[in-house]
Amino acid sequence: MGLFSKESPEDQKAFYSLLNKWTDSIVNEKTKGEFAGTKTSMLYTERSILNGTEKVLAFIEADYYKKESSKIAGVLLITDQRLLYAHKDRKSQFKQEWKINKINGIKESGFPLKSNEFQLDIGKSKIVFSRIRKKDRYKHFIQTLQEIINNPSLNEKSVKKDNKYTLLEQISDLKTKGILTEEEFQQEKEKILNS
Secondary structure (H helix, E strand, O other), rough: OOOOOOOHHHHHHHHHHHHHHOOOOOHHHHHHHHHHHHHHHHHHHHHOEEEEEEEEEEEEEEEEEEEOOEEEEEEEEEEOOOOOEEEEOOOOOEEEEOHHHHEEEEOOOOOOOOOOOEEEEOOOOEEEOOOOOOOOOHHHHHHHHHHHHHHHHHHHHHHHHHHHHHHHHHHHHHHHHHOOOOHHHHHHHHHHHHO
16 A cells, blocks of 8 residues: 555645645655655645745745644745745644744754754744754755845745735725725726736
């Protein structure tokens, strides 16, 4: 029996396709096995959380301390719009997202962190992720995150994208409520998309 024998062929194919997309490379057996534990979380992220224009820049498997005494296994992603943590299993699903421009720093070692943990300083919070395999994918993840933190223009692009979508949602709501006509809606939509 294979690694994913209980799953449908469609889910297996979707997972392999997703790994190819997120890693920008051909997936081998090692890669499939590396992410087997977070496969459901990854598919949940792709199918239910990411918007159609969002690009995954880097991702790692990680545990997140949802509450002081409970941690959940999932996937931590950097996209071109946000930092995102997602978890899904048979019993529950969970997502947490942070604006990239709110990330203040990264701590990879030192007290009170264990060797398989790292900490993100986001706003006034210190968030610890554990069960980290500090190998090539982790190094790429940290390097990508550090580049984004150190390059304010990347943060500004992320904020501008968020603002566009927020404005589009707002004018859509105004149209739904009858405040804007279809013509006014189309004009405003065009202005937003061209800004």
